[in-house]
Amino acid sequence: MKTQLENNIIKTERTGPVLFSPYKRGDAIKKAVKQKREDILFEIKDSGLKGRGGAGFPTSTKWMLTAAAKADKKFIVCNADEGEPGTFKDRVLLMEYPQLVFEGMVVGGYTIGAQTGIVYLRAEYEYMFEQLENYLANMREDNLLGENILGTDFSFDISIRLGSGAYVCGEETALIESLEGHRGEPRNRPPFPVNTGYMGYPTSVNNVETLAAVPHIITKGGSWFKKFGTDKSTGSKLFSVSGDCERPGVYELPWGTSINELLEIVGAKNTKAVQVGGASGICVPRSQFDRKLGYEDIPTGGSVIIFNESRNMLHVLKNFMEFFVEESCGQCTPCRIGNIKLLEGVEMIERGEFTFKYINTLKELGRTMQVASKCGLGQSSPNSFISILENFKDEIFHTTGTNGFNGKAGK
């Protein structure tokens, strides 16, 4: 996993249709604080913006629910935990476009009626801490943050908290637990954070990229935003591209781009497979490279890992499963033990000591994990197990030197 992650981001002048399009600092806040909250909600709804953290929940709905919840305090949390293997797009936004992220939080805070924003920053991004704090200080100086923002009666401030280093802490309820100083473990839902979140108050947790889109929507309009992308997947998406290609890095592409097109852009050759959505995503074989990235077809939080002909897909799968065995929070049975069983299954295949019957049992177990696990981690961890074993049957059951009918296997 590590080697796949250590991709340099090639730093060039960034271009892109939405997020990387020109934006003047402060514009969104200036415009928003003069608007009614309902109008902002309407604009966001019109844009069709959906959460970029992976789950794709409509942002306007989340904000509406938080806004509608009755409480004397509310919070907006920026999820900057970016723990999915192969993603590094939030890092780019935070380093290079902090105005978009922070202003998105201010607008969000204004809309839902929050007084406080919290950035939950991935522990490994500690080096950004000072730079971000300085940026916040500048905003306070310019009255874009703090008491009575731009002379209105809206007061709002943002603090930055360092994450605890576990992948599962990116899951919104585990994130909230972690913010409260507990072990980072997902909560039962319902109730949802929009009702009962940080310290029991209504809380909207939004991904960095989701928030970064907001200032563009506010200044340029929802109908401008939805000109990009497809019907159900409006706007653009940042893709963190790594693996076997000439130009790994972060790309802003409109939703609806096909895998083939993406491979072309990043200079990938002899590609055998593309893992979309990180370890918890699905592995797309060459025969399906015409599929499109978007909620209609392949939804993703933006991680794209490219594997060329030289890669052993069983090793790829083993890497993923090892990741989950370690990163499960260990709370619920299907995920804690299920992932171990799936990994053991991969190891059995590796050794050539398996039966197809047992592998099928494991796939069924995977389907149970998808529906019975407590959070998205366990619900999605079997995805790669199922999709890689399905899509790379031939390779896997031949390169391992066994077809499952010889040796100790049988039945």
Add this chain to the structure above:
Amino acid sequence: MKEKLRAPKAQQPLIVEKPTLEDGIGSKVTVEINEKKVQVLFGQTILEACKENQIHVPTLCHHPDLCIAGNCRICVVEVEGMRTLQTACSFPITAPIKIKTSSPMVRKARRHIIDLLLSEHYGECYSCVRNNNCELQTLAKEYGVDSYTFGHVQEPVYEVDLSSYSVVRDMNKCVNCRRCVRTCIDLQEVGVLEAIGRGDKTHIGTFLEKPLADVICINCGQCINRCPTGALRANDPSDVIWNAIDDPTKHVVIQTAPSPRAAIGEVFGLEPGKSFTGELNTALRRIGFDVVFDTNFTADLTIIEEGTELILRLYKALVKKEQVALPQFTSCSPGWVKYLEHFYPEYIDNLSSAKSPQQMFGALIKTFYAQKKGIDPKDIVSVALMPCAAKKFECNRPEMVDSGYKDVDFGLTTRELGQMIQEAGIYLPEMPKSNFDDPFGEASGAGLIFGATGGVMEAALRSVIELVTGKKVEDVFANADITPVRGFEGIKYAEIPITEVGPVPKLLQHLVPDWNWLKGATLKIAVAHGTANAKKIMDDIKAGGKFSECHFIEFMACPGGCLGGGGQPIPTDEEIRKMRAKAIYDEDNSLPVRKSHENRHVAEIYDVFLTDGPCGHISHKLLHTHYIKRGKYIA
């Protein structure tokens, strides 16, 4: 019990905004469970709704005493329109949903979950203390497990922690339901047990993975009572006790506390709520115990000693204007004592120096009784049948040797004795009844109600009121039932005004000249059970709140008092504890003597043995003790 929990939010109950129920409309939701329409209360969980409609949904991490965890996932059900299965124990019904509790997907998921748990479960049922009373075993049976789909561990992974006198931890049998964690932190506010590690390394551990004996465990055993499996069990001395019974040179004595007799029927499959005092006496003799004593005798003695101590403290404070530690705290619950020693060591002077009834009896058996019977105390093996895990620790406290020997050799729990009785081929409920042995004989109902929360206080009040005012308690509280201190409310508080005083009884005349100094005073008392409630009182006292003005406070470490002790039959919940309390109060009601100071054996022992009276020299040597400032950080 449910408010203000310290556990992580992930493990806390749901907060559901309830609609305003002006005319009751809107308080009910019509849902479909397995295609049958039923009305349920808004905000009720699916599990509760199913239970009310006689639909069984299996559970494992759920426990009625504890907040919701939703982590075992065995209770999953299908809710129409939802992509994933939902856990019945945690899902609050707020809309007219359609639920399926036994669809193919649900059954398959549950079977997978059981198979996964079994794949990591090291242990064999026939060598397990929970055989036939294990929730994991029951699940395996319910779902017809006939093979280990995902394998089965062949070697133990964790070393069994045998360090504690009270609780044995065998994490090889743990299913990570975390009921123990929630018990220890929420019910008991101790927080010894915690989930440690992530992913495949997740397990229940202690601070720095130290053995239980080296952490701040108070030995209450509440975690044992709520563990669904054999992962937690009490440290069982029954083998050694059998050896003593079988050894003709040993005189094996057993004292029995009030709570075991009110619960032991449950070990034999009976409904809770019936006492088996007489039957138990016979069974104990048939097993081979040489004599059977009633711990209630020393409970009565405790009332005299502890009551005298209280009067002396009050006398010093009010008349002599000396500095004394008040309120006085009861000291009969060893779990509570250790809790105080760890968490509020600065208050150990407030603890009554009177030993617990168990330890008083221990000291008397190897002195007074041994002399009377002409038995060498070294040949006496003194066993205490207790509802309690902490009593095992208590009898091993190094200072508990005032008789010149280990005062009590073994603490035996209700569960363990139930096992011994079964092993002896005895069906307890059919035993003929018999009495306790002399010279201690039958005790009073006051000693008996020590088993329920508020019981010590009620017993004390029955005596204090009569001894001080010269009136009958019955004239103050109907039938001598002091109801303000009864019941399962976490904290009880009462004020008893002393409007008139009587003559000082003979027993106390050398200590106080008259009662006039108490005339017009108001006795303020409080009762707490479960150390989480104790903590609330202690924090209030620290902050100088209303409890700091109390004179006397009863603390019991276990929810419900001793009847809910860590050695009592499993399962436990509030209903069961209420039934046990009923059994105790019913029996109290039926006894001829219901006040400690009217117990003639108690009067006798002051005449012939403890001749310098309550809190005198002899009693101080044998019946009183001291405590240790332990603190939270122990090496």
